[in-house]
Amino acid sequence: MEEGRTGPKPWPGAAEGAPVVETRGLTKRFGAQLAVDGLDLVVPRGSVFGFLGPNGSGKTTTIRMLMGLIEPTSGTARVLGEEMPRGTRRVLPRVGALIEGPALYGFLSGRDNLMRFDAADPTADARTRRARVGHALDRVGLTSAAGKKARAYSLGMKQRLGLAAALLQPRELLVLDEPTNGLDPQGMREIRTLVRSLASEGTTVFLSSHLLDEIEQVCTHVAVMARGRLLTQGTVGELASSTRGRLAVTTPDTAEAVRVLKEHGVNDLAVLDDRVTGELPAGPATELADLNAALVRADVRVRAFGTERASLEDAFVALTGEGFDVAG
Amino acid sequence: MSRAEAADAGATAAPAPAPAPAAARRWGLSLLLSEVTTTFRRWRTLALLGVLAAVPILIGIAVKIETGGDGGDGGHGGGGPAFISQVTNNGLFLVFTSLAATLPFFLPMAIGVIAGDSVAGEAGSGTLRYLLVAPAGRTRLLLAKYATTMAFCFAATLVVAVSALAVGALLFPLGEVTLISGTTIGFGEGLLRALAIAAVVALSLVGVAALGLFVSTLTTSGVAAMATTVGLLITVQILDQFPQLSAIQPYLFPHYWLSFADLLRDPVYWDQVLRNLGLQALYAAVFGSAAWARFTTKDITV
Ligand SMILES: Nc1ncnc2c1ncn2[C@@H]1O[C@H](COP(=O)(O)OP(=O)(O)OP(=O)(O)O)[C@@H](O)[C@H]1O
Ligand SMILES: [Mg+2]
Numbered sequence: 001m002e003e004g005r006t007g008p009k010p011w012p013g014a015a016e017g018a019p020v021v022e023t024r025g026l027t028k029r030f031g032a033q034l035a036v037d038g039l040d041l042v043v044p045r046g047s048v049f050g051f052l053g054p055n056g057s058g059k060t061t062t063i064r065m066l067m068g069l070i071e072p073t074s075g076t077a078r079v080l081g082e083e084m085p086r087g088t089r090r091v092l093p094r095v096g097a098l099i100e101g102p103a104l105y106g107f108l109s110g111r112d113n114l115m116r117f118d119a120a121d122p123t124a125d126a127r128t129r130r131a132r133v134g135h136a137l138d139r140v141g142l143t144s145a146a147g148k149k150a151r152a153y154s155l156g157m158k159q160r161l162g163l164a165a166a167l168l169q170p171r172e173l174l175v176l177d178e179p180t181n182g183l184d185p186q187g188m189r190e191i192r193t194l195v196r197s198l199a200s201e202g203t204t205v206f207l208s209s210h211l212l213d214e215i216e217q218v219c220t221h222v223a224v225m226a227r228g229r230l231l232t233q234g235t236v237g238e239l240a241s242s243t244r245g246r247l248a249v250t251t252p253d254t255a256e257a258v259r260v261l262k263e264h265g266v267n268d269l270a271v272l273d274d275r276v277t278g279e280l281p282a283g284p285a286t287e288l289a290d291l292n293a294a295l296v297r298a299d300v301r302v303r304a305f306g307t308e309r310a311s312l313e314d315a316f317v318a319l320t321g322e323g324f325d326v327a328g
Numbered sequence: 329m330s331r332a333e334a335a336d337a338g339a340t341a342a343p344a345p346a347p348a349p350a351a352a353r354r355w356g357l358s359l360l361l362s363e364v365t366t367t368f369r370r371w372r373t374l375a376l377l378g379v380l381a382a383v384p385i386l387i388g389i390a391v392k393i394e395t396g397g398d399g400g401d402g403g404h405g406g407g408g409p410a411f412i413s414q415v416t417n418n419g420l421f422l423v424f425t426s427l428a429a430t431l432p433f434f435l436p437m438a439i440g441v442i443a444g445d446s447v448a449g450e451a452g453s454g455t456l457r458y459l460l461v462a463p464a465g466r467t468r469l470l471l472a473k474y475a476t477t478m479a480f481c482f483a484a485t486l487v488v489a490v491s492a493l494a495v496g497a498l499l500f501p502l503g504e505v506t507l508i509s510g511t512t513i514g515f516g517e518g519l520l521r522a523l524a525i526a527a528v529v530a531l532s533l534v535g536v537a538a539l540g541l542f543v544s545t546l547t548t549s550g551v552a553a554m555a556t557t558v559g560l561l562i563t564v565q566i567l568d569q570f571p572q573l574s575a576i577q578p579y580l581f582p583h584y585w586l587s588f589a590d591l592l593r594d595p596v597y598w599d600q601v602l603r604n605l606g607l608q609a610l611y612a613a614v615f616g617s618a619a620w621a622r623f624t625t626k627d628i629t630v
Contacts, residue, residue, distance in 0.1 A: 067461050070627040092463035099461070103454025107370060119362035120462035120469070126358050165458060 018081055020045050020173050020204040021066060025075035028061050035061040037228040038075065043206055043221070048199050050215035050236070051208040053225030054320055059208045060100050062225070063177050066206075067097055080172060093123040096171040098179055102162025106151030110142055110161050113150050117165045124169065136164040141190065155182035163191070174198060175206045180214060192218050212316055226320045247288075249276045249295065250304035257300045264291055280307070359464055363472045364479055367442065373480070376438045377487050383434060384426040384492035391415050391422075392499050411589075418503055419496025420515070423522045424592065426492035427485070427529050431585050432565060435484055435529070436536045440557035442480045443540025446473040447623065449550030457628050466624045470541070474616065477537045485530040489522065511594040521591055528588045532604060535581035535611030536561060542619040548630050578603075581611050 021043035028036040036058040043049045053059050064070045065077050068085030077084045080091050104113050114133040118124050124132075137146050140160040145153070153161065159182050166174060176195075180188045195205050195218050209215055215222060216236060223233035232239060247266060251257050257276045258269050265281035292305050367373055395416050411428060414421040447470070450456040459469060496502070505518035513521075540557040547553050561582075567573055568580050577583050584604035590597035 064457075064629070067457075068463075069457055069460060070629060071625070088460075088463050089465055092461055095461070097458075097461045099457055101454075103458055105366065105453075105455060108366070116362050116366060117458055117462055119358040120459045120464035122359070122463075122465065122468070124358070162458075 017045050019043055020047075021049075021077070021079050021206065023062075023066075023075065023077045026062070026065060026072055026077050027074045028058075028065060028070065029073045034228050036065070036072075039225075039228075039230050041223060041230060041233065043204065045204055046199070046202065047221045048195060048205045048219045049207065050219035050222040051206060051225070052210075052212070052215060052222060052316060053208075057225040057320075058228040059225055060177055061228075063097075063099055063175055063206075063208065066175065067095070067099065068092070069099075089122075093121055093169065094172040095175060096166030096169070096173075097175040097177075098159075098162045098166050099175070099177050101178070101181060102158045102165075104150040104153070104158060104161060106149065108150060109147050110150055110153065110157075110164075111137065111146040113161060114165055114168065118168050121169070132168050136167045139167055139194070140164045156184055156187055159183055160187070163194075170201075171198075171203055173204045173206065177208045178210070179207065180209065180211060188214070224316060224319050231319045246277050246308050247280050247291070248304070248306060248308050249300075249302060250274055251276065251295075251300050251302050253300045256298055257295060257302075260295050260298045260300060261291070264294060266291075274303070277308075359468060360472045360475055363476045367446075367476050367480065368483075373442065376441060377484060380430060380434060380438060380484055380487050381491040383430050384422055384488060384495050387412075387426055387429060388415075388422055388492070388495035388499050414506070415496070416500055418505060418518075419498075419500035420493070420502060420505060420518050420522060422496035422500070423489050423492040424525065424589070426488050427525060427588070428586060430488050431529055431532065431588075432582065433561075435481075435488070436533060436561050436582070437558050438484050439477065439481055439533050439536050440540050440561055441554045443477045443537045444544050444554035444557040445550040446477060446541060447544040448547050448553035449544075451548040451628065451630055452550050454630055457630070460628060467620065470545075470620055470623050474537070474541055474619075477541060478534065481533040481537055482530045485526050485533070489526040493522070505592075507592050507594050508589065509593045513594070525588050525591050528591065528601060528605070531608060532585050532588070534608040535615075538612040538615035538619070539581070542615040542622070545619050545622040545626065579607070581607060583607070 019042045021041060023039050023041045026036060026039040026041070027034070039058075039062060041062070051059055051062075061070070065072050066079055066084060068088040068091075071085060079087070080094060082091050084091065104110075105116065108116065111133060114136060115129060118129050118133060119126070134143070137143050140163050142157065142160050142164060145157060150158065150161065159179070163176075163179060166176070174195075180191050183191065192214065195207065199205055205218075207215070207219065219236055221233070221235050222239050224231045224239075247261070249257055249261070252274055254271045254274060254276050258271065261269060261276065261278055266278040267281065269276060269278040288305075288307070292302065295302050295305075391412065411421045411424040415425055447456070450459065460466065464472075503515055504512050505515065505521075506512050536557070539560065540553070543556045543560070544550075544553045547556075564580050565582055568577055568582055584600050584607060587600035587604050590599075590601055
């Protein structure tokens with residue numbers, strides 16, 4: 001069943017061939033709690049796939065099922081063409097994973113931690129182990145701290161070491177559960193750079209995160225979970241454009257502007273300092289020029305006028321709701 | 329990581345783009361080796377071995393003080409093998425005395441700590457999930473863990489024996505060995521018998537090791553698993569003392585432990601020694617299978 005490591009023409013977004021991850025009706029129940037509920041997820045090969053969802057929505061549980069750590073209550077999960085958890089021995093050497101933060105042996109040095117994780121992989125060549133460990137350390141910027149006991153690592157250093165463990169071999173799929181947790185801004189930038197460079201080598205990256213900016217910057221595809229269910233999946237562009245953009249007008253005459261815009265069917269108007277924003281009416285596209293002309297006719301002094309493209313955050317909030325409380 | 333950009337991109341990995349070479353694909357000893365070195369590098373493991381090494385020293389000094397250098401006979405004390413009275417005549421007997429003293433509790437307790445923590449400790453700290461996605465393979469990992477615990481059984485027994493031999497040689501004369509049956513053998517053969525006894529003592533611990541490993545697969549708390557294993561050991565040792573329970577006692581794992589003394593007879597009485605080893609094998613099979621059944625189907629949620 002095993003083919004070469006990567007496709008012949010690796011480039012980001014190349015959706016050729018079978019999906020890297022494909023789940024059908026994937027469900028996990030913990031007692032009475034339905035953690036993941038009938039998930040149908042498709043991760044195209046070569047994508048950088050953002051996996052979004054509020055706290056407790058079932059992201060980590062899904063990732064654990066994909067990695068064969070827990071057995072689905074029902075449904076199937078296929079990773080690199082093989083069903084999990086049956087295919088773990090053949091699939092996982094080609095997958096690097098960071099699951100719910102790093103876990104390390106505090107009494108071992110950073111380097112020895114990696115040596116141990118590499119020794120656990122029966123397909124890893126012992127003769128190249130030291131070199132590969134050195135390279136992985138270098139790649140996450142930990143070379144100078146490699147001899148330090150992991151117990152003495154800071155949160156960000158631990159996170160980097162966990163990432164290094166995922167990079168010990170060339171991987172077809174990299175699964176990263178909140179990889180930038182605890183990293184400093186430079187660290188976050190470097191992770192983004194790393195993800196992009198891995199993707200350009202042909203590695204499919206499956207990235208769960210709460211940082212929507214980050215997802216928007218690096219991902220080609222997204223899926224959004226809430227309460228164990230998949231709300232949507234598709235390309236980043238599709239998701240953002242599915243949420244209508246907002247009209248934004250900058251003017252000192254905010255009260256008058258609100259009145260005029262309301263007359264023209266603009267909803268959900270909000271005023272912040274000298275900015276008025278609102279949702280454009282549904283249906284046939286309203287001619288923006290007409291709106292602007294109406295404002296000017298009403299002697300509203302318009303300083304700036306335009307629409308803001310919906311951000312991923314708008315789309316996310318539109319899908320999952322504003323509420324702050326974690327779903328029980 | 330700053331070097332991660334572009335140029336470096338393709339070079340991360342090993343010069344083995346194809347699936348790793350056939351030789352390395354076999355089960356390989358890498359994991360076992362890593363498991364053994366990781367266990368023996370822990371401060372806790374070394375502390376346990378240190379305590380075990382101290383036992384013969386304490387016994388040796390106590391005997392030396394009590395007899396005041398006078399080669400007198402301490403009188404044969406009750407049930408256990410009466411090696412202690414021989415120690416002043418022959419330091420080699422300190423090996424037998426120390427093994428007989430540590431086998432009921434110290435040795436199995438140390439094994440209980442190592443076996444109990446083996447899976448549960450890693451589950452609790454989360455490193456288990458990274459070993460499994462490496463992927464170590466659940467059966468392979470469990471076998472490596474059990475083999476490491478066995479290695480610790482031998483190491484612990486050897487530490488007691490070697491420490492006892494050193495202390496015995498330092499404090500007492502060495503020489504010909506008078507066996508329980510009255511025959512006398514040379515010091516060389518006595519040393520061989522001591523080695524055989526150490527091996528039998530180490531193998532006597534196979535059952536507790538399997539029991540501890542099974543308990544370890546039940547929880548994600550290393551401390552809970554250690555405490556449960558040691559608690560079980562103490563309970564079973566107490567049950568083994570009640571005459572009313574004589575019907576079940578032959579099936580309790582410590583029941584034949586002290587039979588190793590039969591190796592000091594001429595000819596050797598094999599009966600109880602073999603029963604002991606058979607019982608240990610039975611425990612290893614039963615609890616080993618239970619551990620396997622549990623571990624290979626367990627959800628790893630930590
Ligand atoms: N071992 C478990 N036993 C019982 N319930 C669990 C267990 N693990 C997870 N859950 C429940 O399953 C749901 C999904 O949890 P999960 O960890 O997958 O969320 P998540 O999307 O990763 O959240 P976060 O963004 O906070 O990491 C939660 O309601 C959680 O309480
Ligand atoms: Mg999570």
